[in-house]
Amino acid sequence: DTEVTQTPKHLVMGMTNKKSLKCEQHMGHRAMYWYKQKAKKPPELMFVYSYEKLSINESVPSRFSPECPNSSLLNLHLHALQPEDSALYLCASSPGTRSSTDTQYFGPGTRLTVL
Amino acid sequence: QQPVQSPQAVILREGEDAVINCSSSKALYSVHWYRQKHGEAPVFLMILLKGGEQKGHEKISASFNEKKQQSSLYLTASQLSYSGTYFCSGGTSYGKLTFGQGTILTVHP
Numbered sequence: 001d002t003e004v005t006q007t008p009k010h011l012v013m014g015m016t017n018k019k020s021l022k023c024e025q026h027m028g029h030r031a032m033y034w035y036k037q038k039a040k041k042p043p044e045l046m047f048v049y050s051y052e053k054l055s056i057n058e059s060v061p062s063r064f065s066p067e068c069p070n071s072s073l074l075n076l077h078l079h080a081l082q083p084e085d086s087a088l089y090l091c092a093s094s095p096g097t098r099s100s101t102d103t104q105y106f107g108p109g110t111r112l113t114v115l
Numbered sequence: 116q117q118p119v120q121s122p123q124a125v126i127l128r129e130g131e132d133a134v135i136n137c138s139s140s141k142a143l144y145s146v147h148w149y150r151q152k153h154g155e156a157p158v159f160l161m162i163l164l165k166g167g168e169q170k171g172h173e174k175i176s177a178s179f180n181e182k183k184q185q186s187s188l189y190l191t192a193s194q195l196s197y198s199g200t201y202f203c204s205g206g207t208s209y210g211k212l213t214f215g216q217g218t219i220l221t222v223h224p
Contacts, residue, residue, distance in 0.1 A: 101144075
């Protein structure tokens with residue numbers, strides 16, 4: 001089973017709202033990732049969690065706050081977002097923490113619209 | 116610095132072949148290929164770990180020339196299901212994948 005699940009599938013929020021995106025995997029993977037993808041662009045890495053610890057933050061604005069409560073779960077907390085933050089947010093996981101040898105498996109994504 | 120893919124778009128008829136190229140100015144530890152259909156998640160196709168490595172899966176194969184930091188994805192006897200955006204991505208040692216800009220492949224009946 002190589003499934004990564006994400007909820008919700010779609011989210012519409014105002015600029016003053018607080019919302020959260022959720023990602024789950026039950027493959028025993030030790031690394032989890034958040035990516036942002038704008039239309040017709042490649043995914044851009046936001047955060048990497050390795051063994052439940054934040055290992056990479058790609059200079060993401062503080063209005064995005066990641067959390068990894070356990071090895072199977074990854075959240076992305078959203079607060080005071082801007083319309084330009086509207087995008088597809090993808091979660092991925094990999095068995096280990098070295099992308100040179102590990103495959104990342106992607107979830108279906110959350111389509112976020114900020115009004 | 117992201118890998119550069121060429122061509123940007125390809126249009127094929129069913130049964131035709133295509134090659135998508137990926138090159139990097141940075142040394143790559145590995146090359147990963149993904150296909151993404153509209154509105155869906157990227158789906159892993161294959162990973163090439165060593166220079167000169169070639170891999171194949173049914174009618175889709177790939178090669179990696181480590182010396183030139185180039186990889187190519189070969190699609191033979193294309194099917195309608197091959198349509199989508201193909202991304203190559205370069206792997207580093209610390210968990211980061213950098214994706215190319217993508218190649219849009221359209222297969223017509």
